[in-house]
Structures are given as C-alpha cells and as structure tokens.
Amino acid sequence: MVDFSLWDILRNLLMALRWTVVLSLIAFVGGGLVGALLLFARLRGGKAAARAVGLYVQLFQGTPLLMQLFLAYFGIALFGIDVSAWTAASVALTLYTSAFLTEIWRGCVASIPKGQWEASGSLALSFGEQMRHVILPQAVTIAIAPTVGFLVQVIKGTALASVIGFVELTKAGSMISNATFQPFVVFSCVALLYFVLCFPVSLYAKTLERKTHGRRA
Amino acid sequence: MGIEFDFGAVLAEWPLLLRGVAWTLGLTAVGTVLGLAVGTLCAWARSGGPTWLRVLASTYVELIRNTPFIVQLFFIFFGLPAAGVKLSPEVASIIAMVMNLGAYSTEIIRAGIEATPKGQIEAAVSLALSKAQVFLRVVLPPALKKVWPAMVSQIVIVMLGSAVCGQISTEELSYAANLIQSRNFRAFESFIVATLIYLALAVALRRLLNWAGPRFFFGR
Numbered sequence: 001m002v003d004f005s006l007w008d009i010l011r012n013l014l015m016a017l018r019w020t021v022v023l024s025l026i027a028f029v030g031g032g033l034v035g036a037l038l039l040f041a042r043l044r045g046g047k048a049a050a051r052a053v054g055l056y057v058q059l060f061q062g063t064p065l066l067m068q069l070f071l072a073y074f075g076i077a078l079f080g081i082d083v084s085a086w087t088a089a090s091v092a093l094t095l096y097t098s099a100f101l102t103e104i105w106r107g108c109v110a111s112i113p114k115g116q117w118e119a120s121g122s123l124a125l126s127f128g129e130q131m132r133h134v135i136l137p138q139a140v141t142i143a144i145a146p147t148v149g150f151l152v153q154v155i156k157g158t159a160l161a162s163v164i165g166f167v168e169l170t171k172a173g174s175m176i177s178n179a180t181f182q183p184f185v186v187f188s189c190v191a192l193l194y195f196v197l198c199f200p201v202s203l204y205a206k207t208l209e210r211k212t213h214g215r216r217a
Numbered sequence: 218m219g220i221e222f223d224f225g226a227v228l229a230e231w232p233l234l235l236r237g238v239a240w241t242l243g244l245t246a247v248g249t250v251l252g253l254a255v256g257t258l259c260a261w262a263r264s265g266g267p268t269w270l271r272v273l274a275s276t277y278v279e280l281i282r283n284t285p286f287i288v289q290l291f292f293i294f295f296g297l298p299a300a301g302v303k304l305s306p307e308v309a310s311i312i313a314m315v316m317n318l319g320a321y322s323t324e325i326i327r328a329g330i331e332a333t334p335k336g337q338i339e340a341a342v343s344l345a346l347s348k349a350q351v352f353l354r355v356v357l358p359p360a361l362k363k364v365w366p367a368m369v370s371q372i373v374i375v376m377l378g379s380a381v382c383g384q385i386s387t388e389e390l391s392y393a394a395n396l397i398q399s400r401n402f403r404a405f406e407s408f409i410v411a412t413l414i415y416l417a418l419a420v421a422l423r424r425l426l427n428w429a430g431p432r433f434f435f436g437r
Contacts, residue, residue: 062373062419064380066391067412074404078220152283159285163384170288177295184299187292191284198283 004180016172023158031097038102060099068092073164089161108143149205226401237393245376252318260326281320294385310382329360362435369426
C-alpha cells in the first residue's frame with residue numbers, strides 16, 4: 001500500500017486543472033464566435049431567422065448540459081466519425097455557451113434606445129455601419145460585465161465533461177480518489193481549486209457591473 | 218451510409234422513463250421548497266443579521282456559487298462518508314440541490330430585499346410590529362414578487378441540473394435514459410427522448426411557477 005501525501009494529490013489535480021482551463025477557453029471563444037453569428041442572424045435575418053435563433057436558445061437553455069454532452073458524444077459517432085471526448089466536449093460546450101451568450105448580448109443590444117437606430121438610419125448608414133459605429137460601441141460596454149460573469153458558468157460547466165470521460169479537474173479528482181481512498185481530502189481540494197479559479201472572475205464581474213451601472217446612472 | 222433510428226425501442230421502456238420523471242420532479246419539488254427556505258434564511262442573515270452570521274452566510278453563498286454542482290454532489294456523496302457521514306444517493310442528491318438552490322436564491326432574494334423602500338420598514342416598526350413580523354409580512358412578500366422571474370429561472374436550472382444526480386445512481390430521468398441505452402444499445406435515441414422530456418418539463422415548470430407564484434407566495 002502506497003501512501004499519498006497531500007502534495008501528491010494536489011500536484012496531480014493541478015496538472016488536470018489546465019485541461020479545465022483549456023476547455024473553458026475553447027468553449028468561451030467558440031461560443032462567443034457562434035453566439036455573435038447567431039446575434040447578427042437574429043438582428044438582420046428577418047422574422048424566420050429571429051424565430052429560429054430563439055428556438056435554438058430555448059433548446060439549449062431548456063435542457064440539461066449533461067444531456068447535450070451525451071448527445072454530442074453519441075450523435076457525432078452516428079455519422080461514423082470516431083469521436084474523442086475532446087471533440088464531443090468542445091462541440092457541446094461551444095453550442096451551449098453560444099446559446100447563452102447570444103441571449104445575453106441580444107438583451108444588451110435591445111437596451112440601446114430605438115432612437116439611436118432611427119437617428120443613424122436617417123443618416124443613411126447601412127446596417128453594418130450602424131452596428132459598427134453606433135450600436136456596438138454602446139452595447140459592448142453594457143455587455144462586458146454579464147459576459148465575464150457567464151465565464152464562471154462555463155468553467156463550472158466543463159466539470160460535466162468528466163462524465164463522458166474527459167480527464168479534467170473533476171474526472172482527475174474521481175480517479176485520484178479511487179486510487180488514494182481519500183475522497184474527503186481529494187474532493188475538498190477539487191472544490192477549492194474550482195473556487196480559486198472562479199472566485200476572482202466572479203469578483204471581477206461584480207466590479208465591472210458596479211462600474212457600468214455607475215457610468216449609466 | 219444510412220443512419221437508422223429506432224425510437225420504438227426506447228419508448229417501449231416507458232415505465233422506466235416515467236419513474237425517472239417522477240424522481241426528477243420529486244427531487245425538484247423537495248429541493249425547491251427547502252432551497253427557498255434556506256435562501257430566505259440566508260438572505261435575512263446577510264441583510265439584517267449580526268456580523269458573524271453575515272460572514273458565515275456570504276462564505277456559504279460564494280463557496281457554492283463558485284464550484285460546480287457535480288463537485289458538490291461528489292463531495293457530499295463520496296467525501297462525507299470518509300468523515301463518518303454515510304448517505305444514500307437520494308439523500309445526497311437532495312442535500313446537494315438544497316444547498317445549491319439555497320445559495321443562488323439567497324442572492325436573488327437579497328436583491329429584492331435591498332430594493333424595499335426604507336420608509337416601509339420604518340412605517341412597519343412604528344406600528345409596533347416585531348422584527349420577525351416586519352421581515353415576514355412587510356419586506357419579504359414584495360421582495361419575492363420583484364425577483365420571482367429570476368427565481369423561476371433558477372429553479373428550472375436546478376431541475377435541469379438534477380440530471381447529474383444520476384451519476385451517483387439516483388434513479389432520475391437521465392439515469393433512466395442511461396439504463397435504457399445500456400439495455401438496447403440505442404444511446405442516441407434514448408438521450409434524444411430524455412432531452413425532449415426535460416425540455417417539456419422545463420417549459421411546464423416555468424409556466425406552473427409563474428402561475429403559482431402570485432397566487433401562493435406573495436399575493437397580487
């Protein structure tokens with residue numbers, strides 16, 4: 001019987017922590033890109049596109065992320081593609097993140113007074129010019145705080161990728177706990193590491209929120 | 218290459234699915250009632266309690282809000298027995314859900330409480346109501362009314378989050394889907410069916426809570 005010190009456990013968890021970070025970044029960046037595309041489709045594409053994006057958002061917000069992960073894992077495999085946990089987790093988390101971000105950003109764009117659209121439209125600006133010069137600069141300022149806040153949800157969401165065999169912090173925790181027979185210590189460390197990762201982001205989001213509210217009030 | 222779907226094989230297992238739905242709804246109901254109670258208590262502690270209680274409540278809220286639900290669940294189910302507390306999967310699931318909703322609803326209710334005009338509290342105090350009476354009859358109902366939409370969203374999120382409880386073999390809906398696919402190897406179909414049921418449950422739960430809130434919790 002080998003004895004494992006706290007440092008052995010922590011060191012191995014820290015090694016796994018980087019995959020949590022990498023997966024979070026993939027989901028956040030990928031979700032941001034897809035979300036931005038969906039937002040433009042919703043703003044520009046007429047009623048049908050708006051409805052389709054609305055359905056997309058409702059689908060991802062109204063079903064468990066765990067099921068989305070399973071569907072990506074088994075769904076991509078149906079097409080005869082050998083799917084790794086990496087692919088499935090990246091795809092599912094990107095789609096999930098995009099649905100939330102597009103909804104958050106839509107709210108931010110909607111909070112820009114209608115007069116701004118009308119005024120810029122009457123100056124003969126095209127939709128692209130309106131977005132670039134008038135709407136987005138204002139909407140982005142409002143959007144930063146909730147977007148950073150959502151990053152915490154994404155980081156926590158990556159923990160579910162452990163269920164389809166993606167070895168990140170949570171999965172590593174389960175494996176180490178099985179090897180060391182010290183579940184209490186291991187899962188305390190896992191929770192602590194997530195906290196260390198998420199808490200600064202939460203605080204930063206709160207600070208940003210206070211700033212934007214101060215500026216607008 | 219053709220893909221053939223066989224939803225019949227999944228739907229034939231409807232008793233399992235039904236049981237799963239019952240467990241999911243049961244967990245959600247208990248989790249919601251107890252979670253809202255915990256949230257109300259902590260919101261009161263954070264807005265009007267003594268300093269040590271405030272610190273305790275904020276620590277709890279921040280710890281829960283900044284760690285994944287699945288880790289909380291694993292900590293309670295796998296970690297606590299090592300410290301001498303042994304729990305069944307169902308009890309562990311409920312504790313995790315209550316703690317989770319409790320933390321989120323604390324913040325939501327607190328936002329509502331802080332929006333209460335000071336004059337209303339002063340007026341209530343001048344009517345010789347006790348501190349508890351002021352909180353329960355003057356502060357809480359309008360606060361709940363203001364934040365109810367956010368609360369409903371959070372309860373739906375907790376219901377969807379309960380899918381994770383299948384991982385510690387609580388027999389809720391996602392566990393049923395897993396069991397079905399291990400019997401008939403129709404993984405994609407089982408999870409599609411389960412996902413659609415979750416979607417229907419989420420829509421129905423949202424409607425139910427939006428309807429029930431004004432009638433039972435804060436009056437109209």
